[in-house]
Amino acid sequence: MKNIELARLFDQIGDILEFRGELIFKINAYRKASRAIHELTVDVADLWQQNRLAEIPGVGKGLQEKIAEYLSSGTIIEMEALLQGVPKDLFELLSIQNFGPKTAALAYKELGVETIADLQRVIGDGSLAQLPGMGAKKVENIRKGVELRASASDRISIGLAIPVVEEILEYLHKTVGDKIGRITPAGSVRRGRETVHDIDILVETSQGAAVIDAFVHMPGVTQISGAGDTKGSVMLQDRVQVDVRAVDKDSFGAAQQYFTGSKEHNVHLREIAKKMGLKINEYGVFSGEERRGGETEEQVYQLLGLQWIPAELREDRGEIEAAAKDQLPQLLDLKDIKSDLHIHSNSSDGQYSLADMAEEVRKMGYSHMAFCDHSRSARYANGLEETRLLRQIDDIRTLQKKYDDFTILAGCEVDILPDGSLDYPDSLLAELDFVVASIHSAFKTDPTARTLAAMQNKYVDVIGHPTGRLISRREGFEIDINAVVEMARKTGTALEINSFWDRLDLCDLHARLAVEQEVKISINTDAHHPTHLPMMRYGVSTARRGWVRKSDVINTFSLEALKKWQKRNQTVSKRVK
DNA sequence: GCCGTTTTCGGCCCGACTGTTTTCAGTCG
Numbered sequence: 001m002k003n004i005e006l007a008r009l010f011d012q013i014g015d016i017l018e019f020r021g022e023l024i025f026k027i028n029a030y031r032k033a034s035r036a037i038h039e040l041t042v043d044v045a046d047l048w049q050q051n052r053l054a055e056i057p058g059v060g061k062g063l064q065e066k067i068a069e070y071l072s073s074g075t076i077i078e079m080e081a082l083l084q085g086v087p088k089d090l091f092e093l094l095s096i097q098n099f100g101p102k103t104a105a106l107a108y109k110e111l112g113v114e115t116i117a118d119l120q121r122v123i124g125d126g127s128l129a130q131l132p133g134m135g136a137k138k139v140e141n142i143r144k145g146v147e148l149r150a151s152a153s154d155r156i157s158i159g160l161a162i163p164v165v166e167e168i169l170e171y172l173h174k175t176v177g178d179k180i181g182r183i184t185p186a187g188s189v190r191r192g193r194e195t196v197h198d199i200d201i202l203v204e205t206s207q208g209a210a211v212i213d214a215f216v217h218m219p220g221v222t223q224i225s226g227a228g229d230t231k232g233s234v235m236l237q238d239r240v241q242v243d244v245r246a247v248d249k250d251s252f253g254a255a256q257q258y259f260t261g262s263k264e265h266n267v268h269l270r271e272i273a274k275k276m277g278l279k280i281n282e283y284g285v286f287s288g289e290e291r292r293g294g295e296t297e298e299q300v301y302q303l304l305g306l307q308w309i310p311a312e313l314r315e316d317r318g319e320i321e322a323a324a325k326d327q328l329p330q331l332l333d334l335k336d337i338k339s340d341l342h343i344h345s346n347s348s349d350g351q352y353s354l355a356d357m358a359e360e361v362r363k364m365g366y367s368h369m370a371f372c373d374h375s376r377s378a379r380y381a382n383g384l385e386e387t388r389l390l391r392q393i394d395d396i397r398t399l400q401k402k403y404d405d406f407t408i409l410a411g412c413e414v415d416i417l418p419d420g421s422l423d424y425p426d427s428l429l430a431e432l433d434f435v436v437a438s439i440h441s442a443f444k445t446d447p448t449a450r451t452l453a454a455m456q457n458k459y460v461d462v463i464g465h466p467t468g469r470l471i472s473r474r475e476g477f478e479i480d481i482n483a484v485v486e487m488a489r490k491t492g493t494a495l496e497i498n499s500f501w502d503r504l505d506l507c508d509l510h511a512r513l514a515v516e517q518e519v520k521i522s523i524n525t526d527a528h529h530p531t532h533l534p535m536m537r538y539g540v541s542t543a544r545r546g547w548v549r550k551s552d553v554i555n556t557f558s559l560e561a562l563k564k565w566q567k568r569n570q571t572v573s574k575r576v577k
Numbered sequence: 578g579c580c581g582t583t584t585t586c587g588g589c590c591c592g593a594c595t596g597t598t599t600t601c602a603g604t605c606g
Contacts, residue, residue: 025589029578060579098595100604133603137596187606200606231593243606258591263606270590275582281591 001043006070009079010034010063015094016082018101032058035264037067039317041481041513045071087114097145098138106131120146155195156240157471158538159501164240165189165199168218172203172244175214179207182252186245186259192312192541194471194504198241200259208246215244251283254294257301258282264316265309272304272320280304312544331544334537336556341370342413342436342464342496342524347392348373349381350528354392355399360530362406368559370409370434371396372464375423377415378440384412386428393431407559409433413464418442420453422460429459430568436496436524438464443477451484455493458567462522462554463488465498465505472502485514492567494520494554497546499539500532511546520565521553 014030036058037044047053048071053064070076087093087108093116094104107113110131111122122128123146129139165185172183180203184190187200205211212232216224225241226233232244247255258266258281270280279286284294285303293299298308306323310331313319322328344350345357352360354371361369373392374383384392389412396410411434415423422429422437429435437454439447447468454460466484467476488495495514498505503526506514511521523539525532543553550556554565563569 023578026578028589032579058579062578098604102603133597135597138603141595198606226594228594259606261606263590267590274590279591282593 001045002071003037003040003044006044006067007034007038009070009076010037010066012091013076013079013082015091015101016079016086019086019090019094019105020082021101021105029058029063033063039509041509089115092116093119096142096149098141099145103134103138103142106133116146116149155197157195157501158189158193158504158541159535161189161196161199161240162538164236164242165201167220168199168201168215168242168244171218172201172211172215175218176205176207176211179211180205181249184256186256187261190260190311191262191314192538192545194501194507194538194542198243201242201244202252202256202259203244203246204249204252205246206248211246212244247282249295251294253296253298254280254284254300255282257297260311260314262315265314265320268316268320269304276304278303310544312541313547315545329547329549332540332548332550332553332556334540336550336553337366337523337536337540338558339366339368339370339555339562340364340525340527340533340536341409341411341434341462341522341555342372342498342526343369344373344413344526344528345371347371347388348378348383352530354395355402357527357530358399358403358406358408360533361527362403364533364536366406368407368409368562370411370436372411372413372434372436374440375412375414377417377423381440383415383423386424389424389428390431411435413438414460415440416450416454418445418450420446420450422454422457426457426459429457432459434461434566435459436462436464436522439468439477443468447477448480448483451479452487455484455487455491460493461566462494462496462524464496464524465503465526466495467505467507467510469505469507470502471504476505481510481513485510485517485519488514488519489517492520492565492570494522497521497523497539497542499523499525499535499537499542501535501538504538504542506542506546508542508545511543511548515546515548515552521548523553523555 010030011034014027017027036056044067048068053059053067066076093099094101107122107128111127113119113122123139123143128134129136169183182204184202186202188196189199203211208229212227216227216232216234220236221234222238223235230246234242236242245259273280277287285292285300292303301308307326307328309319309323340361343357343361345354346352350357374381376383376385393410396408400408411432413436416437416439417423437460439450451463455463467479469476495506497511514521521543523543525535527533554562557565
């Protein structure tokens, strides 16, 4: 798929045009198209061949031609010309905080700054500060930007951010709890994105200065970059930037809406407001000078003629159009989850025994669960040989006798082998209550065909972490997600959203693709330790971002409904010949 | 460069903050 390459190329063209001082609207057109292409779940080359490029939002005649040129020749001639007369490392330079396109152009023209090393030189020798419009403080901020780029990673995972958020909320309640009303995370944390750039927290208070003062002095703060009456900005543990904003009661809803974003969602909302003769900002909704509302988010959306939109949907992916028609989906909620169907014990590579882990899962309030330890070929994970698996089934049956309000399914996470066969024979799979099939090896060996083959086995209920990606470490394997979804639909196999924060696999867009094709989703933690069990929330927020409803998710089923749903128990087999 | 329930031309979101300036440009979210 050339989608990512093409999206990056359009982003780069945007950067070059911005550096050259082109009209911002033209630049935004490239960036908007870049984002749309990045989010496509189909191959842009297929769209091109089917003459359907115009269906991509924000892609008009001009960009269609550029896409076609790139796909047919591997390059865009105009890009080569554009690159003449810009710094060698333009894209790296523009990624530096406080060093924008105007400053970059000035430094390039006057001082020949082409690389980050050049920039460090002109900061050091004082020549940058001599340029018109520059001064000591600006240069110092740029210097900090260069430093930051070298140290901090760009985004951190939601699974690392959420504990930090909770710590901050707890601290604020403890220290200034008497001064604050509503308090909520905003930004990408609230939207449940898989990674976040910084953490935004909104506090309702009439004593902003005191709240901000308490915040910037919280333990763990390694740098204070701003502390006023309405906003405090710090670096925590040299790792993540946190902004706290203090807001009046009357504008809390407007601020919550504004700071939750996304940027694209907000831009779209304000376009609508403008057409209605209204104006929205972080203080409220206005008709001329008259303030029409802003105390709650519901008000803000209502004044624009829209249903309130759940934060996870706010990416300008059609949610505003749906809200206008009262057609938003009834999203899955964490409290709808009745089971966790992919749990490991110390029989394979988990850390708790069957009995102890089952007890911990039961404490989550679920009605049932499935142990799915690794199969025999997963040597690195102490995968179970057939005899050990049979013994484990017996152990689970015995353990079940302890409970009459909680059911423990005997399952496995069976490896999909390089040749596409499963790691256990059907006769053994038939002994199990539940089967997750996953790829753990030979990622480059035709993962699509192997996954399609696995789904055609009637004992396979779920495909585990279907793309194999690890957010912080590796791209998923090259898998044709459309083909996988299609076969899942045909065979009645569920696709997993693995809730482990470094996986979140399927991702939000793939999950949406699946439920649009009426494919069922299974959301599981893949827990190897009790502390992993609460990660269910990340899987649920990923599902919500994918427009997934309660009825789409087999973990919301009662045990009876789950059994009825399983392929093996269906009178009319959906199995593909 | 895109796009149309005022438009095929003329729009294209809004504000805070900072630092450099004496009224504003650049950057950011």
